Amino acid sequence: MKEKLKALAATGNLSTGFREETLVEAVRQGASFVGCDAGSTDSGPYYLGSGKPRGPREGTKRNLRIMIREALQSGIPVVIGSAGHAGGRPHLEWTLEIIHELAQENAWHFKLAAIDSEVRKDVLVDALRRGRISPLFPAPDLQELSIHKAERFVAMMGIEPIQSALKAGAQIVIAGRCSDVAIFAALPVLQGIPKSVAFHAGKILECGSASVVQRYYPDCMSAELDQNGFTVEPPNPAFRCTPQSVAAHTLYENADPYHLVESGGVLDTTAAQYQAVSDRAVRVTGSSFIPSAEYTVRIEGATLVGYRSIVVAGIRDPLILRQLDTFLSSLRSVVERKIADSLKLRPDAYNLNFRVYGRDGSLGVLEPVRQLDGHEVGLIIDVIASTQSLAADILPLVWHTGLHHPIPEQSGLISNFAFPFSPPGMDAGPVYRFCVNHIWRLDDPCEPFQMTLENV
Amino acid sequence: MRELWEFTQLIRSKNAGPFELTFDIMFKNSESFHEVMGAGQLSAALIAQLYHVRAEDVRFFVIEPLLAVKISIPRPVFSGDMDDTDVYGGQFHGPLVQMPVTRL
Numbered sequence: 001m002k003e004k005l006k007a008l009a010a011t012g013n014l015s016t017g018f019r020e021e022t023l024v025e026a027v028r029q030g031a032s033f034v035g036c037d038a039g040s041t042d043s044g045p046y047y048l049g050s051g052k053p054r055g056p057r058e059g060t061k062r063n064l065r066i067m068i069r070e071a072l073q074s075g076i077p078v079v080i081g082s083a084g085h086a087g088g089r090p091h092l093e094w095t096l097e098i099i100h101e102l103a104q105e106n107a108w109h110f111k112l113a114a115i116d117s118e119v120r121k122d123v124l125v126d127a128l129r130r131g132r133i134s135p136l137f138p139a140p141d142l143q144e145l146s147i148h149k150a151e152r153f154v155a156m157m158g159i160e161p162i163q164s165a166l167k168a169g170a171q172i173v174i175a176g177r178c179s180d181v182a183i184f185a186a187l188p189v190l191q192g193i194p195k196s197v198a199f200h201a202g203k204i205l206e207c208g209s210a211s212v213v214q215r216y217y218p219d220c221m222s223a224e225l226d227q228n229g230f231t232v233e234p235p236n237p238a239f240r241c242t243p244q245s246v247a248a249h250t251l252y253e254n255a256d257p258y259h260l261v262e263s264g265g266v267l268d269t270t271a272a273q274y275q276a277v278s279d280r281a282v283r284v285t286g287s288s289f290i291p292s293a294e295y296t297v298r299i300e301g302a303t304l305v306g307y308r309s310i311v312v313a314g315i316r317d318p319l320i321l322r323q324l325d326t327f328l329s330s331l332r333s334v335v336e337r338k339i340a341d342s343l344k345l346r347p348d349a350y351n352l353n354f355r356v357y358g359r360d361g362s363l364g365v366l367e368p369v370r371q372l373d374g375h376e377v378g379l380i381i382d383v384i385a386s387t388q389s390l391a392a393d394i395l396p397l398v399w400h401t402g403l404h405h406p407i408p409e410q411s412g413l414i415s416n417f418a419f420p421f422s423p424p425g426m427d428a429g430p431v432y433r434f435c436v437n438h439i440w441r442l443d444d445p446c447e448p449f450q451m452t453l454e455n456v
Numbered sequence: 457m458r459e460l461w462e463f464t465q466l467i468r469s470k471n472a473g474p475f476e477l478t479f480d481i482m483f484k485n486s487e488s489f490h491e492v493m494g495a496g497q498l499s500a501a502l503i504a505q506l507y508h509v510r511a512e513d514v515r516f517f518v519i520e521p522l523l524a525v526k527i528s529i530p531r532p533v534f535s536g537d538m539d540d541t542d543v544y545g546g547q548f549h550g551p552l553v554q555m556p557v558t559r560l
Contacts, residue, residue: 041535251524257519
């Protein structure tokens with residue numbers, strides 16, 4: 001059992017980057033491993049649904065190059081979680097391709113573990129039939145049919161699959177969808193650090209330098225863990241942590257400030273103490289880890305909803321602005337008739353949304369301020385249909401009709417929209433929806449995750 | 457009458473996963489914290505009304521040691537759904553910034 005070990009987070013998101021000198025210095029000062037979170041569901045369902053990484057590829061490659069180079073030199077492991085942003089199989093493969101490229105370019109040799117977290121639909125259907133899947137709140141309805149209709153599912157791994165990879169001697173671990181915290185808790189727990197310490201440290205580390213007082217730019221973060229707690233200190237001398245900044249970070253992106261639900265249990269930070277040990281390092285003690293009766297993993301999935309085409313237009317005529325609601329609703333009825341006549345489509349066969357920036361573009365129906373006080377609005381005409389060509393066919397019917405849609409105060413042909421672009425409209429590609437917010441009860445924490453070991 | 461932002465150093469909203477929104481309000485100091493909490497406008501009932509959710513679905517945490525309030529609600533529209541307006545949930549705090557605080 002290790003007395004102390006030092007966990008180093010390269011940055012909050014692998015694609016964001018860090019300062020090379022900070023990471024180099026932090027590894028040389030004695031890190032036990034380098035971890036980095038590469039993904040999130042924050043950017044919406046597109047990446048999981050489409051299988052596309054969020055990139056950028058060159059930036060991701062640069063960051064991996066520095067991390068792997070330094071780690072190999074110091075003989076410590078690298079753990080990457082939620083590869084390629086959504087952690088599906090194409091995202092994992094994209095990341096592995098970069099790793100192989102780097103190994104070849106730099107003549108590096110190491111043992112590589114890839115952990116696939118994509119879940120086959122028949123496996124999920126079987127789990128659903130066996131009553132192993134339960135909804136969280138709020139959750140979309142999950143049926144066998146909705147599983148079959150979805151594009152892709154991933155399960156979010158906890159610490160155990162990463163630990164298996166490390167136990168097998170992997171120096172570089174690339175994990176598919178993974179709990180952010182598990183990236184940083186896996187190795188410490190394997191080496192005997194209590195889960196209460198390792199999971200809380202993981203929660204602080206997973207966002208990189210986000211828990212400093214003022215994050216001038218994304219960079220590394222490190223924590224020294226022992227049996228009783230951990231000390232978090234930014235390796236970049238320009239940054240500092242205070243008890244307030246570290247404690248406040250425990251709140252970030254988490255619905256409950258004291259209870260962080262992870263696979264295998266709940267981290268309870270109710271009794272956590274945050275003490276300054278210098279003007280830039282903070283000692284954290286007092287959290288507890290409550291093991292759960294059953295081991296569960298979160299499932300994520302995305303379903304294709306349709307294809308989007310949009311137009312951006314400005315409206316500046318005060319006469320239109322003062323009757324904007326009436327204008328848009330009468331435009332909608334004229335357009336619905338046109339679409340029915342020319343494309344034989346009923347209104348329920350497509351989605352037409354007028355997004356009015358300057359009124360309720362950001363909040364939609366939740367906007368409490370209903371009156372318009374500005375002298376112009378930005379309008380996005382948002383069309384979603386079952387195919388891209390259909391959306392692209394509907395769109396000009398809407399914008400061209402709207403361009404000349406009459407108002408009572410003006411007689412003669414008017415042009416209502418200021419289009420900044422030619423062509424006015426553009427195709428925005430496939431649209432997905434998160435179709436599951438459920439947990440899956442497992443007998444073995446590694447069950448849905450396939451590990452592949454390779455000597456690169 | 458003063459507004460909420462005059463008492464705080466941070467008011468933010470953010471997704472807590474694609475299905476929930478969470479608001480963090482951090483006060484400038486103990487005096488600001490007690491003035492706002494004592495005035496009583498900032499409550500689960502206000503959040504329910506402002507964000508069209510049931511009061512029982514509002515999780516409202518007062519974290520006095522941090523001089524903070526954390527509020528979590530189910531997302532009225534899931535992140536990235538067809539009619540979503542804010543994929544990251546980063547601007548939903550807007551209406552809270554100017555919440556009137558009436559002095560006791």
